[in-house]
Structures are given as structure tokens and as C-alpha cells.
Amino acid sequence: MTYSFSPSTSKLVVSLSGGIATLAIDNPSKHNALDLEMWKAFPDIMGALDQDPQVRVVVLRGAGQESFASGADIGEFATLRADAEGGRLYEATNEAAFWAVAHCSKPVVAMIRGFCLGGGFGLALSCDLRVASESAIFGIPAARLGIGYPPGAMKLVTASVGAPAAKDLFFTARRIDAQEAARLGVVQRVVTEDQLEAHVLALAKTIAANAPLTIKAAKAAIDEAVGVMHPDVDPITLADQCFDSADAAEGRNAFLEKRHPVFTGS
Numbered sequence: 001m002t003y004s005f006s007p008s009t010s011k012l013v014v015s016l017s018g019g020i021a022t023l024a025i026d027n028p029s030k031h032n033a034l035d036l037e038m039w040k041a042f043p044d045i046m047g048a049l050d051q052d053p054q055v056r057v058v059v060l061r062g063a064g065q066e067s068f069a070s071g072a073d074i075g076e077f078a079t080l081r082a083d084a085e086g087g088r089l090y091e092a093t094n095e096a097a098f099w100a101v102a103h104c105s106k107p108v109v110a111m112i113r114g115f116c117l118g119g120g121f122g123l124a125l126s127c128d129l130r131v132a133s134e135s136a137i138f139g140i141p142a143a144r145l146g147i148g149y150p151p152g153a154m155k156l157v158t159a160s161v162g163a164p165a166a167k168d169l170f171f172t173a174r175r176i177d178a179q180e181a182a183r184l185g186v187v188q189r190v191v192t193e194d195q196l197e198a199h200v201l202a203l204a205k206t207i208a209a210n211a212p213l214t215i216k217a218a219k220a221a222i223d224e225a226v227g228v229m230h231p232d233v234d235p236i237t238l239a240d241q242c243f244d245s246a247d248a249a250e251g252r253n254a255f256l257e258k259r260h261p262v263f264t265g266s
Contacts, residue, residue, distance in 0.1 A: 007045050009037045013063065014045060019056035019208040020201070021049050026063035031070035031115050036090065039072075039119075042097035050104045053265060056208035058104060059200060060127055061111040062120075068112040068136070069120025074145075094119055095152045101126035102156055102223070103230055105216045107207050111200040112136045113193065117175075122153055125160040128219065130187040131203065132178045133196040138186055139175035159226040161185050211247045212265035213238070 007014060013024045023045060025032045049055050062068040072094065101108055101123060110127040116138050124130055124138075140157075142149055149157075149170070158166045165184045169176075178190045191199045207215065217238035220230050242248055247263045254261035 008041045011035070011038050012041050012045060014049070016054060018205070019054060020059060020204045021052075021055045021057070022059045022061060023049070024061050024063040025069050025120075027073075028064045028066065030073060030075075031067040032062040032064070032120070033070045033073040034119055034123075035073040036093060039093045039097045043100040046100040046104050050106060055106055056212060056265075057204045058106055058108045059111055059204055060101065060108055060123065061200075062114065065113065067114035067120075068110070068116040069123060070115040071118025071120050071141070091148070091150045091153075094122065095150045098122050098126040098153050098156055102228060105219065105230070105233075106212075107215060107219065109200060109204055109207075111196060112187065113196055117141060122149075122157065125157050125186070129203070131189045131191065131196065131200050132181060132187040133191060133193045134178050135193055136178040136181065136187070136190075137175050138169075138177075138181050139173065140169050141173045143170060143173040155227060159223075159228050209260075209263070211242070211245075211251060211261075211263045213242045213245050213247055217242055 011025070011027045013026050015022045015024075025034065025038070027033055027035070027038070046058075049058050072090075107129065108127040110124040110130040112124060112130060112132040113135050114133075114137065116124050116132075116136055118139070118141055121138055121140055140149075154166070157169075161169070161184055165186075168184075176184070176186075178187065181187045182190050189199070189203075217235060220233050220238055221235035223230060224235055246266045247261075250263060251261050
């Protein structure tokens with residue numbers, strides 16, 4: 001069903017079903033390239049999904065069957081990124097979008113087919129998990145365009161794939177297929193094209209059925225371990241809250257009663 005929150009741009013579409021929110025990048029005429037208004041909308045969208053108790057998992061995908069996201073809309077470069085000042089403002093908007101995804105306390109899963117390039121690749125690497133179809137193509141063409149990436153975005157890339165792989169991708173600006181992406185740790189799973197949506201849905205349902213407070217605490221602790229800090233979040237406090245929660249009692253009772261637990265996030 002269509003989500004009650006309405007993004008500020010029609011090119012980002014949010015829907016919600018069974019605790020799984022889907023955020024679709026919807027600009028198919030440009031292979032789902034992201035323009036400035038789309039970048040600006042991410043913090044508000046991710047903030048709304050983060051605060052909604054109905055949402056257990058977020059799936060980020062490209063609309064249609066051809067591309068996840070082909071990157072920033074190059075048509076805007078000549079005007080919005082024509083000099084250092086414009087470039088800094090544009091990159092700050094990009095970075096805010098990346099961090100909005102990374103800082104979401106709910107798990108974010110990227111469902112990737114076709115092109116996943118430049119800023120689109122950055123968005124994917126801001127997610128917690130990435131599942132790709134065999135058709136997926138990845139790359140960061142910044143060195144061929146003569147543009148710089150802000151340090152915050154670099155931190156998210158490096159946290160996901162490690163420094164050597166990040167340098168390889170940036171220095172060469174080459175494109176890689178899904179199998180190499182898996183070897184580099186860019187994606188966690190590669191499936192056939194016809195399995196992609198069902199596989200991601202099954203993964204999201206598995207995550208959504210587990211204890212939300214435990215997942216929130218685990219995400220914060222794992223991110224902190226790789227240098228991706230969540231503002232105003234203490235992983236130790238989050239872990240302690242799990243033990244005092246109704247969900248912890250439900251988990252124990254379900255185990256003893258040999259049934260599946262039903263977690264409420266409280």
C-alpha cells in the first residue's frame with residue numbers, strides 16, 4: 001500500500017506492507033539518476049521511516065526492472081556543480097542523503113539490478129545489506145568526471161568494502177559485475193534476475209520477524225566498530241534495554257513453549 005508519508009518529490013516513492021517499507025528511486029527515463037530535489041528528500045523520508053513503529057525493515061530499490069540508480073543527474077553538473085562552491089553544496093546534500101540511510105536505526109536492504117553507479121553506489125553502500133541480481137553493474141566514475149567525494153561519503157564506502165577495495169574502485173573508476181562485487185564485499189548475495197524480488201522479500205520478512213530492539217542495538221554496535229557512529233546513540237544502553245524489554249520475556253517464553261515469538265519492539 002502507498003505510505004502515508006508523502007515525499008517532497010514524485011521521483012521517490014514509498015510503500016509499506018507487513019512491516020516492510022519500500023523506497024523506490026523512480027526516474028526511469030534517466031536510469032533512475034538522482035537529481036538535487038531527490039537528494040534533498042532523503043533525510044525527511046528516512047527520518048519518517050525511522051520514527052514509524054510500523055516499519056521494521058526498509059528496502060531501497062530502483063523502480064522498474066532496469067536500474068537501481070545510475071548516479072547523480074549529470075545534466076545538473078554544468079549549473080549546480082560548475083565551481084568549488086557549488087560542488088561543495090551539492091556534495092553536502094549527497095552526503096546528508098547517505099548518512100540519512102546509514103543512520104536509520106532500522107535495517108536497510110538494497111535490492112540492486114542493472115546500473116548501480118556513482119551516487120547510486122554510494123546510497124547502496126550506505127545500506128546495511130545489499131542483494132544484487134546477476135545483471136548488476138557497479139562503479140564509481142568520479143575520477144573520469146573530475147569530481148571529489150566528501151570525507152563522510154568516503155568513510156561509508158571504506159566501512160563497507162575496506163580501504164584497498166575502495167582505492168581500487170576510486171582510482172580506476174572501472175565497472176565491476178555482480179560476481180566481483182560479491183568477492184569485494186560490496187554485496188552479500190547474488191541471485192538470478194527472476195529470484196531477486198522474492199529473495200529480498202524473504203530476507204526482509206526474516207529480519208522483520210526478529211526482535212527490533214536487538215537489531216537496533218546490534219546495528220549501532222557493529223557500525224561503531226567500523227567507525228560509523230550514530231549520533232546521540234550509546235550501543236551499551238541499547239543492549240541493556242533489550243534485557244529489560246517485553247520482547248526479551250517473549251523470546252524466553254516462546255523458546256520454552258516451542259513456538260515462534262511475536263515481537264512488538266517494546
